[in-house]
Amino acid sequence: xxxxxxxxxxxxxxxxxNVTLSCEQNLNHDAMYWYRxxxxxxxxxxxxxxxxxxxQKGDIAEGYSVSREKKESFPLTVTSAQKNPTAFYLCASxxxxxLREQYFGPGTRLTVT
Amino acid sequence: AQSVxxxxxxxxxxxGASLELRCNYSYGATPYLFWYVQSPxxxxxxxxxxxxxxxxxxxxxGFEAEFKRSQSSxxxxxxxxxxxxxxxxxxxxxxxxDMRFGAGTRLTVKP
Numbered sequence: 170x171x172x173x174x175x176x177x178x179x180x181x182x183x184x185x186x187n188v189t190l191s192c193e194q195n196l197n198h199d200a201m202y203w204y205r206x207x208x209x210x211x212x213x214x215x216x217x218x219x220x221x222x223x224x225q226k227g228d229i230a231e232g233y234s235v236s237r238e239k240k241e242s243f244p245l246t247v248t249s250a251q252k253n254p255t256a257f258y259l260c261a262s263x264x265x266x267x268l269r270e271q272y273f274g275p276g277t278r279l280t281v282t
Numbered sequence: 283a284q285s286v287x288x289x290x291x292x293x294x295x296x297x298g299a300s301l302e303l304r305c306n307y308s309y310g311a312t313p314y315l316f317w318y319v320q321s322p323x324x325x326x327x328x329x330x331x332x333x334x335x336x337x338x339x340x341x342x343x344g345f346e347a348e349f350k351r352s353q354s355s356x357x358x359x360x361x362x363x364x365x366x367x368x369x370x371x372x373x374x375x376x377x378x379x380d381m382r383f384g385a386g387t388r389l390t391v392k393p
Contacts, residue, residue: 173325204383209291211372211383212326259325269333270316271381273325 172196173274175260180279182254190245190277192260200266201243205229206257206276215258218243219266247279254281284309286375288384295363296392303358303387305373315356316374317347320386326372332356343367365391 173194182188194201200219204212214227218237232251237243243262247254257278261271287306295301307313314333318326330341337349347358356373368391373384 175325209385211286211385213383214381257323261326269314270328270331272328273318275325276323278323 173260173262173272175258175274175277177277178275180277182279182281184281185249186281187246187248188254188279188281190247190258190260190279192243192245192274193241194243194260194262194272194274195241196262196272197240198262198264198272199240200263201237202261202263202271203227203233203235203243203245204259204261206259212259215245217266247281254279284313284375284380284382286373286382286384288371288373288387290387291385292388292390294390294392297365298362301358301360301363301367301389303371303373303389305356305358305384307354307356307373307375307382309354309375309377311377312351313375313377315347315349316376316381317341317345317356317358318372318374318383319343320370320372322369329358329371363389363391365393367391 176191202217203215216235218224234246259276260274263271285308316331317329320326329345332339332349370386370388372386
């Protein structure tokens with residue numbers, strides 16, 4: 170089955186620790202995205218990547234970092250600099266950056282205490 | 283700057299009743315328009331999309347939406363709601379590299 174996988178489903182960390190969220194797709198899509206979802210705020214774009222070894226900041230990139238070494242993979246690191254990291258994180262992909270529909274993974278809920 | 287407004291935070295309808303979820307957008311040109319649905323703790327599933335052409339678009343699960351350029355709206359409709367439609371619904375608009383989501387409308391279905 171083609172799709173997007175995110176792991177783990179739930180993640181718990183202590184404040185001050187970096188944590189990496191996994192996102193893998195087998196849809197052969199060029200573009201990948203990371204969103205953060207908070208209650209009542211919809212989705213906000215953290216980073217996106219048009220192609221391997223290229224990525225761009227979204228609206229709320231501070232305190233986050235990404236890499237795109239393989240077409241299939243777009244991991245997100247939540248660093249200790251992110252002031253309020255507890256949230257639901259969604260990864261998405263699309264055929265290309267010239268926007269057609271985005272397909273979403275199941276999400277990772279990160280809790281930092 | 284582009285933006286999306288979903289005026290209704292929460293809507294409750296009875297099972298079998300009709301549904302309309304509102305979406306208004308602000309965008310410089312005609313954007314691509316989408317409706318997504320999200321069940322609790324899950325990712326988003328695409329219900330339907332509008333790129334061009336016929337302004338009434340059909341989607342999955344019996345949903346449809348109508349693009350009205352003069353009103354900058356893209357409202358989602360369903361003639362008869364099922365209990366399984368209870369979820370959160372997001373309208374999104376965008377163009378190359380930039381998609382904006384509304385804050386969502388939570389739908390509750392009464393038996």
